Amino acid sequence: MQFRRVQRKLLSSDPQRPANLARLRWIFRHLPIGGRLLFFDVKPIAVKAYGGQRYTSAKRWVLARNQKTHGRFYLFVSYAAGSGQLHWMFLPGKGAKYVAEFLHHLRHWYPDAPIWVALDQDRAHPCKSHKTRQVMRDLCLHWISLPKGSPDDNPVENIFSDIQLMILDNSHDSHAKVTQHRISAHLRGRNRRQDRLIHVPYLYSKHSHNH
Secondary structure, eight states: OOOOOOOOSSOOOOTTHHHHHHHHHHHHHTOOTTOEEEEEEEEEEEOSBOOOOOOOSSSOOOOOTTOOOOOEEEEEEEEETTTOOEEEEEESOOSHHHHHHHHHHHHHHSSSOOEEEEEOOOTTSTTTOHHHHHHHHHTTEEEEEOOTTOGGGOTHHHHHHHHHHHTGGGOBOSSHHHHHHHHHHHHHHHHHOTTOOOOOGGGTOTTTTOO
């Protein structure tokens, strides 16, 4: 039997990636008492039948090619490195206005903590949005951009994959509130789990970002 090395699904071509990950590792290892390193991302969710397996009395269940959706919303999630704690919100958009709304809640959830937020380089994020940068300054939130084209570097993507597999792929909801309720119940359960931590290799190994 031959064993083949499995490569990353997406490889970043960002030349700043090693430096970005090294900076994140340094921040994580030198957090002040009570400090938090939070990863952040947003997932668009359409309310529709996704397929998957389900119990049904029908002999065969076939999704319409052009099925009707029942709404769309955006799932905002933060993940705390070290504790695995999640916070989330459902918002109608993902622009700077809604990012700012989530950041205000983030400060409410961690009222006195020194916070560093790691996030990608989307237009609404502080790397490119003056409004978001100003909000973060006003809330005393530090930020660091994740490398371009490398979603695997963000542990929130693991959360989104889990939601896709465990919730969306087996859903056929007729209302956005139903989908949101199911996602929230799943994430609350995850916060109570002993194995909620996601291993982020580059936070612990100085060589782990080399692929």
